[in-house]
Amino acid sequence: MQATDEQLDLLIIGAGPAGISAADVAAREGLNYLVIEKGLLADTIYHYPVGLTVFSTTNELELREGALEPCREKPTREELLSYYVRFxxxxxxxxxxxxxxxxxxxxxxxxxxxxxxxxxxxxxxxLVAVGGTARPRRLNVPGEDLSKVHHRFVEPHPYVRKDALVVG
Structure with missing residues (x-):
C-alpha cells in the first residue's frame, strides 16, 4: 500500500449522486479533494436492471438544475449513468x-x-457518502449466502416462472 504525501482538504467516500455532488461543490470551492469508490461510478445505479425506469423525479437526480434531460418524464438507468459519467x-x-x-x-x-x-x-x-445499498441489512437466516440470494434489485428475467421470495 502506498502512502501519499498530498494533504487533502476533503476525502469523499462514495461516487454515487451524493458523492459526485459533493465533489462538484468541493471543486467549485477550490478545495483539494478526492473521491474514492469501491465499485464503479454510480455503482448502485449501474447494478439496476437494464432499461429500468427510475421513479425519482429529474430534479431529485440531477446535480445541477436543468442538466438532466430524459426522453420521458422519468429517466432510465442508462440515461442516469450517461448523465453522471458525462458530468x-x-x-x-x-x-x-x-x-x-x-x-x-x-x-x-x-x-x-x-x-x-x-x-x-x-x-x-x-465525507462518507455511501448509499443505502452499500451495506444491506442481512436477515441472519440459513441460506442467505447462497449464490441464488441477492441483496439488491437484480434483473428479473432469469426468474420467469420460478418461485421467488422478495423481502424488503
Whole structure:
C-alpha cells in the first residue's frame, strides 16, 4: 500500500449522486479533494436492471438544475449513468473507482488518515457518502449466502416462472 504525501482538504467516500455532488461543490470551492469508490461510478445505479425506469423525479437526480434531460418524464438507468459519467468527465472531477476504503483513523492535531486497498490518504475532513445499498441489512437466516440470494434489485428475467421470495 502506498502512502501519499498530498494533504487533502476533503476525502469523499462514495461516487454515487451524493458523492459526485459533493465533489462538484468541493471543486467549485477550490478545495483539494478526492473521491474514492469501491465499485464503479454510480455503482448502485449501474447494478439496476437494464432499461429500468427510475421513479425519482429529474430534479431529485440531477446535480445541477436543468442538466438532466430524459426522453420521458422519468429517466432510465442508462440515461442516469450517461448523465453522471458525462458530468464527471465534463467537470474533470477527481474520482478513483474500484478502490475500497478499509479504515479511517483520526490523527492529531487535526485530520484523518484514510486507509484503502490501494493507498493511504491524509485529509482534514472526510465525507462518507455511501448509499443505502452499500451495506444491506442481512436477515441472519440459513441460506442467505447462497449464490441464488441477492441483496439488491437484480434483473428479473432469469426468474420467469420460478418461485421467488422478495423481502424488503
Amino acid at each position: 464527471v468527465l465534463e467537470h474533470n472531477l477527481r474520482i478513483n473507482t474500484e478502490e475500497a476504503a478499509l479504515r479511517i483513523e483520526r490523527v492529531e492535531p487535526e485530520g484523518f488518515v484514510i486507509h484503502t486497498d490501494r493507498a493511504e490518504y491524509r485529509a482534514s475532513r472526510v
